[in-house]
Amino acid sequence: MDLMKELTQKAEQVEIINLQNETTTISFEANQLKSSSVAQTRGTAVRVVRDGRLGFAASSDENATMKLAANVLESAVYGDRLTLKFPSIQPAQQVRTYDQKIVDLSIPRLVEIGREILDLIIPVEPDARVNLNLTRSVQSASLRNQTGLDIAFERSPLGLELEIDRIVGDDVLIIFDVVGTTEWNDEYLGFVHRLVEQLKMARKLTTMRSGNMPVLFSPFGALALALPLHEGLNGKNVYKGVSPMRDKIGEKLFDEKITLSDDGTLHGRPGSAPYDDEGIPHKRNVLVEKGVLKSFIYDLRTAAKFGVESTGNAQRGLFNQPEPSSTNFIIQPGDTTLKEMIASINEGILVEGLLGLGQGNIISGAFSNPLALAFKIEKGEIVGRVKDMSIAGNVYELLKEVDAVSQETEWVYGSFHAPYVLLPQMNVVTKE
Amino acid sequence: MRDKIQEALKLSKADYTEIRIEDKESTRISYRGKDLENANAVIDKGGVVRCLSRQHGWGVATFNNLDDLKNKVEQAYQCALVAQSNEPIALGYGEVIEEHIQVEMKHDFRDVSMAAKKSLAENYNNILLGSSDKIIDTNSVYVDSFSHIYFANSEGTYIEEERPSVVVAASAIARDGDNVQQSHESCAGPFGFEFVQDREEMPRTAARRAVELLSAKSVVGGQYTVVADQMLAGVFIHEAFGHLSESDFVYENPKAKEMMVLGRRFGKDILNVYDDGTIPGQRGTHRYDDEGTPTRHNDLVKAGVLVGRLHSRETAAKMGENVTGNARAVSYRFPPIVRMTNTAIENGTTSFEDMIKDIKLGIYACDAYGGETMLENFSFSSGHAYMIRDGEIAEMVKDVILSGNLFTTLQNIDAIGNDFKWLAVGGGCGKGNQSPLPVGMGAPHIRIQNVVIGGQ
Numbered sequence: 001m002d003l004m005k006e007l008t009q010k011a012e013q014v015e016i017i018n019l020q021n022e023t024t025t026i027s028f029e030a031n032q033l034k035s036s037s038v039a040q041t042r043g044t045a046v047r048v049v050r051d052g053r054l055g056f057a058a059s060s061d062e063n064a065t066m067k068l069a070a071n072v073l074e075s076a077v078y079g080d081r082l083t084l085k086f087p088s089i090q091p092a093q094q095v096r097t098y099d100q101k102i103v104d105l106s107i108p109r110l111v112e113i114g115r116e117i118l119d120l121i122i123p124v125e126p127d128a129r130v131n132l133n134l135t136r137s138v139q140s141a142s143l144r145n146q147t148g149l150d151i152a153f154e155r156s157p158l159g160l161e162l163e164i165d166r167i168v169g170d171d172v173l174i175i176f177d178v179v180g181t182t183e184w185n186d187e188y189l190g191f192v193h194r195l196v197e198q199l200k201m202a203r204k205l206t207t208m209r210s211g212n213m214p215v216l217f218s219p220f221g222a223l224a225l226a227l228p229l230h231e232g233l234n235g236k237n238v239y240k241g242v243s244p245m246r247d248k249i250g251e252k253l254f255d256e257k258i259t260l261s262d263d264g265t266l267h268g269r270p271g272s273a274p275y276d277d278e279g280i281p282h283k284r285n286v287l288v289e290k291g292v293l294k295s296f297i298y299d300l301r302t303a304a305k306f307g308v309e310s311t312g313n314a315q316r317g318l319f320n321q322p323e324p325s326s327t328n329f330i331i332q333p334g335d336t337t338l339k340e341m342i343a344s345i346n347e348g349i350l351v352e353g354l355l356g357l358g359q360g361n362i363i364s365g366a367f368s369n370p371l372a373l374a375f376k377i378e379k380g381e382i383v384g385r386v387k388d389m390s391i392a393g394n395v396y397e398l399l400k401e402v403d404a405v406s407q408e409t410e411w412v413y414g415s416f417h418a419p420y421v422l423l424p425q426m427n428v429v430t431k432e
Numbered sequence: 433m434r435d436k437i438q439e440a441l442k443l444s445k446a447d448y449t450e451i452r453i454e455d456k457e458s459t460r461i462s463y464r465g466k467d468l469e470n471a472n473a474v475i476d477k478g479g480v481v482r483c484l485s486r487q488h489g490w491g492v493a494t495f496n497n498l499d500d501l502k503n504k505v506e507q508a509y510q511c512a513l514v515a516q517s518n519e520p521i522a523l524g525y526g527e528v529i530e531e532h533i534q535v536e537m538k539h540d541f542r543d544v545s546m547a548a549k550k551s552l553a554e555n556y557n558n559i560l561l562g563s564s565d566k567i568i569d570t571n572s573v574y575v576d577s578f579s580h581i582y583f584a585n586s587e588g589t590y591i592e593e594e595r596p597s598v599v600v601a602a603s604a605i606a607r608d609g610d611n612v613q614q615s616h617e618s619c620a621g622p623f624g625f626e627f628v629q630d631r632e633e634m635p636r637t638a639a640r641r642a643v644e645l646l647s648a649k650s651v652v653g654g655q656y657t658v659v660a661d662q663m664l665a666g667v668f669i670h671e672a673f674g675h676l677s678e679s680d681f682v683y684e685n686p687k688a689k690e691m692m693v694l695g696r697r698f699g700k701d702i703l704n705v706y707d708d709g710t711i712p713g714q715r716g717t718h719r720y721d722d723e724g725t726p727t728r729h730n731d732l733v734k735a736g737v738l739v740g741r742l743h744s745r746e747t748a749a750k751m752g753e754n755v756t757g758n759a760r761a762v763s764y765r766f767p768p769i770v771r772m773t774n775t776a777i778e779n780g781t782t783s784f785e786d787m788i789k790d791i792k793l794g795i796y797a798c799d800a801y802g803g804e805t806m807l808e809n810f811s812f813s814s815g816h817a818y819m820i821r822d823g824e825i826a827e828m829v830k831d832v833i834l835s836g837n838l839f840t841t842l843q844n845i846d847a848i849g850n851d852f853k854w855l856a857v858g859g860g861c862g863k864g865n866q867s868p869l870p871v872g873m874g875a876p877h878i879r880i881q882n883v884v885i886g887g888q
């Protein structure tokens with residue numbers, strides 16, 4: 001049965017998404033190649049607007065098309081009344097999301113890459129236990145709606161998920177990283193070199209006092225600062241009235257060194273694609289410019305509620321309706337070098353990782369986290385790792401005054417791009 | 433289906449092969465504020481083949497297309513040949529089971545109209561919205577799902593099982609100026625529609641608490657004597673201790689083995705912890721795990737001493753221990769891994785009044801609001817909390833985040849309440865991308881000395 005034809009006879013608007021995915025995974029557990037897997041999955045999700053009401057249904061069973069059609073029409077009986085319009089086709093930027101070099105990686109080559117990674121770590125840290133997943137997918141998505149919009153694109157994400165445990169006596173160190181790309185990069189071992197440097201640096205333990213001091217957030221540590229803002233800039237939280245930034249467009253909320261953007265058009269990033277999941281072209285959206293709040297992110301539904309245009313930030317899984325979500329979330333780099341930043345600190349702390357990120361009432365901007373990995377800075381130099389420390393604060397207060405933002409940046413977990421951020425004063429607590 | 437599965441199994445060249453097929457339909461209703469966000473039904477049907485080549489390792493194939501099971505068996509076998517395990521992999525004892533488990537719901541939710549489910553969620557949402565003009569946002573959710581699961585392995589086991597699940601949840605967000613607070617309540621179980629009816633108290637509690645939190649002060653950071661309610665104690669034992677009892681954490685890790693050596697003292701004599709997948713009506717309860725092993729009661733800590741851990745067939749064989757029935761998969765999209773079922777701190781003897789009466793300055797921490805553990809270090813947020821002053825519950829405080837070292841913290845548990853309860857809450861547990869897995873948690877009140885509480 002032709003689902004589009006069937007449903008356009010019964011509803012004013014129809015949208016059909018088809019997803020197909022083939023993923024190959026190679027898993028190393030405790031330095032051993034323990035398993036490999038292949039997943040071939042697919043599914044269809046449908047939205048309709050019938051008598052002005054929105055309905056949704058989805059299925060991974062391709063023999064259940066009749067039921068899918070019946071489900072979506074039943075859903076529309078109860079659905080929200082919305083002035084939502086599925087878009088007609090608009091021109092989009094070219095965004096590279098597919099690389100034949102990734103698609104052509106054979107299973108033996110993926111195994112070899114895994115071995116290369118282990119060979120960089122184990123000789124340096126014979127006590128380390130490495131869990132490593134290499135995941136290569138080929139995804140195709142097609143989106144059609146009743147306006148004739150018909151877009152399809154393919155993506156080739158390659159993901160590396162690495163966890164290194166080192167337990168020496170009572171000292172436990174766990175380092176975790178995830179990298180992702182849809183374009184092959186010959187420097188694919190770069191992140192491993194960085195982790196190995198961290199492991200070496202973490203050997204020397206030292207102690208420090210509690211108190212107010214400068215805190216230098218690495219790109220990873222900067223997640224603690226970015227997560228509450230990421231929530232607060234989401235149009236859905238603004239609509240709900242829970243974002244502390246609601247009604248503040250045009251106001252200067254942060255230090256002018258802070259510029260935040262969302263950009264789904266960057267080549268080769270996991271969060272990138274020419275269009276969002278409702279068929280709106282992706283673009284670069286500046287959210288905070290030199291400390292001034294410029295925009296929030298929206299999908300069609302939240303944009304309709306505000307009477308504005310979607311920013312092209314709809315994201316969905318097969319079984320869920322679209323929601324506004326960031327694509328690649330970016331803190332703009334500054335003009336200080338990391339070296340200068342460290343040199344400027346007489347007594348302070350470098351935060352590389354926090355425990356329990358995102359928990360608690362983060363929408364308020366408040367956070368309080370033990371530090372999973374942190375280093376003491378003394379007289380302009382990193383002098384050793386410190387343990388059993390924690391930091392707490394509110395990002396809306398803290399980011400009013402920023403000492404420096406670095407030129408150097410890193411991609412964190414594939415789709416967050418950040419520099420080092422130095423805050424002049426923050427409360428650091430040591431467990432006695 | 434049975435013939436198709438068993439025919440495909442017969443052709444496998446692997447040392448061990450299993451096939452699991454799942455056919456699931458679920459309905460979701462959700463309100464956000466005044467808006468109905470979802471009223472829909474989804475269908476998810478697919479399967480997974482897992483093969484073991486003892487000399488190599490595991491191979492897994494997952495799929496939605498069930499037409500060519502034989503081909504999927506071959507694909508999984510080819511995957512297994514890629515693995516390069518250091519030692520041959522053995523499996524713990526696998527009893528041959530043949531069973532068809534059917535459930536009877538008092539009020540089968542598949543016979544309830546979308547309209548009736550919608551009006552249930554709407555009623556709870558109206559209670560949330562109507563409780564106070566400070567409530568600016570709500571979330572009222574109803575979810576049911578019914579799965580048919582077919583499991584068979586190359587040793588002759590064949591199990592067909594029906595798994596129902598029903599959940600209602602209510603969240604309230606209250607605001608006063610820039611002060612935004614929230615509270616969440618839920619209830620869930622393997623039951624019919626009747627289980628989530630007449631739960632008006634649930635949204636009332638969520639709304640009242642969110643509003644109360646608006647006038648709560650932030651806690652002053654420091655070390656306190658903490659009394660945890662059943663919910664926080666249950667989540668704590670699951671997150672901070674339970675995950676370390678999962679043998680896939682220890683079986684390949686000599687250092688972790690030292691840390692989790694049986695016979696090591698973990699707490700005072702009053703502390704008893706177990707995991708039990710057989711307790712009727714709990715969310716982690718099943719007759720068999722997802723490798724076909726019967727579930728059972730497993731003592732983990734007995735009189736303060738570590739006495740057991742949780743196994744899959746692989747980890748049991750590797751460690752020379754018995755299988756425990758803890759290999760679970762969140763869906764056909766994943767192979768089973770070692771998971772908890774229903775995990776609990778056993779009931780004690782101290783009344784709540786006796787527990788708090790000698791505390792000069794402490795904290796009564798209730799509900800868990802997220803948390804993370806990294807080996808023996810943990811960090812948890814309580815949903816709401818009160819100061820304890822001179823043996824009495826005093827004012828409410830917010831932003832109570834507990835952190836510390838698991839071993840010290842367990843040793844510091846010096847009183848266990850006599851008010852045990854199972855927590856029939858929604859949500860679930862996440863591990864290795866497999867989330868949310870329904871689990872049960874239970875505990876009485878517990879008292880812990882010297883807990884570090886974060887604060888600004």
